[in-house]
Amino acid sequence: MIVPTLNCPSNCNYCWGSEKKSKMMNIQIIKEIDKWLDGFREDHVHFTFHGGEPLLAGYDFYKEALSILKNSETHKEAGFSLQSNLWLLDEKLAKLFSQYDVAISTSIDGPKEINDYQRGEGYFDKTMKGYEIAIKNGVHVSFISTFTSYSKDFRDEIYNFFLKNRYNFKLHTALHSIRGNNADKWVLTPQEHGKLLIGLLDNYLNDLDKIEIKDFDHIAKSSFIRRGTLCTFADCMGDTLAVGWDGNIYPCYRFVGIDQYVMGNVHNSPSMEELMKSKSWNILMEFKNHVDENCSECNYIKFCRGGCPYNGIVSSAENNLSGNDSNLENNFQLSVDPQCLAYKMIFKEVSNRASKELLNSSISLFHHDKNQNKTKKFTIMDLMLKR
Numbered sequence: 001m002i003v004p005t006l007n008c009p010s011n012c013n014y015c016w017g018s019e020k021k022s023k024m025m026n027i028q029i030i031k032e033i034d035k036w037l038d039g040f041r042e043d044h045v046h047f048t049f050h051g052g053e054p055l056l057a058g059y060d061f062y063k064e065a066l067s068i069l070k071n072s073e074t075h076k077e078a079g080f081s082l083q084s085n086l087w088l089l090d091e092k093l094a095k096l097f098s099q100y101d102v103a104i105s106t107s108i109d110g111p112k113e114i115n116d117y118q119r120g121e122g123y124f125d126k127t128m129k130g131y132e133i134a135i136k137n138g139v140h141v142s143f144i145s146t147f148t149s150y151s152k153d154f155r156d157e158i159y160n161f162f163l164k165n166r167y168n169f170k171l172h173t174a175l176h177s178i179r180g181n182n183a184d185k186w187v188l189t190p191q192e193h194g195k196l197l198i199g200l201l202d203n204y205l206n207d208l209d210k211i212e213i214k215d216f217d218h219i220a221k222s223s224f225i226r227r228g229t230l231c232t233f234a235d236c237m238g239d240t241l242a243v244g245w246d247g248n249i250y251p252c253y254r255f256v257g258i259d260q261y262v263m264g265n266v267h268n269s270p271s272m273e274e275l276m277k278s279k280s281w282n283i284l285m286e287f288k289n290h291v292d293e294n295c296s297e298c299n300y301i302k303f304c305r306g307g308c309p310y311n312g313i314v315s316s317a318e319n320n321l322s323g324n325d326s327n328l329e330n331n332f333q334l335s336v337d338p339q340c341l342a343y344k345m346i347f348k349e350v351s352n353r354a355s356k357e358l359l360n361s362s363i364s365l366f367h368h369d370k371n372q373n374k375t376k377k378f379t380i381m382d383l384m385l386k387r
């Protein structure tokens, strides 16, 4: 993940990731990232430009950055994606992103009234204008919809908005933050989150041939193969790394800009072994060990892995919601992702539905029951086996 800046022109009510005074990455940092990757790992590398708002870096930055990262021989072939509100997307940038096959995710929380209530007046129109430019130029765009304590009550309206427009989307929920408490009143309780996931799964099982909700594809697949396929439900440590505007390396974009979580700097081309000596890595390892111990009795541990370490760490630190980062290393009592109950609810739902379907199909083998009561157009097994 490359985070050119934490600055953003928008001011979404529940945002925890932007900083108006954040500086901008210089192209020199991209050159250092490229140099750092020489011999770092043998795998293919996927670069995601994230923010703040990454388009603030401008056309010239991306023209050079994409060329350096694509044509470099320091790493295996690169893939690209970008997470943006698209307000600053113009024809020139869209053509560049199309040339490099940059897949874009953009955030829309549902119909205009709901979206703008959560994200601010005028957001919807600006983002959709950028979306039209992207599509016209052949750029692949998918959506992220953030559910909050407000929008949870509009589940059907939001789902139908995406369905009607055939927009594929991913789910986010408003999160507590290490940086401050502005998001707190928007955060769903785990119970509300679990209920929302079950309700959306129910909607989705009528429309697998029309839209895609990636989260459910991953949840169903993970339950089937018994291994997490989404970062939240896998051991992300070390597989994901994020570089901030100044070249500092962090475990994930969610930690960028928080001094305690700096693992190193690309300027020094640290090896993985050197990054693993950082305090930040140790905290993540403590989280992993905590999960192994505390989730050991859970039926879903293999494909949940304690959820997102960032969420776990936010809820672990005493005073974590005061915005006083200096308290993070003191009084540190680890906990798993506080959305544990929500994860249990959705994994249980998937597993119960799968068992029921298996039972029904074996009964119908013997009885040839053509009138078997089928309430959904698709089954959970269809979702598990979806490519």
Ligand code: SF4
Pocket: 231, 232, 233, 236, 237, 240, 251, 252, 253, 254, 307, 308, 309, 310, 311
């Ligand atoms: S810290 Fe959370 S958001 Fe970041 S890669 Fe890990 S699971 Fe994903």
Ligand code: SF4
Pocket: 294, 295, 298, 299, 300, 301, 302, 304, 305, 306, 307, 336, 337, 340, 341, 343, 344
């Ligand atoms: S569902 Fe909860 S207890 Fe089970 S592995 Fe996930 S976080 Fe741990």
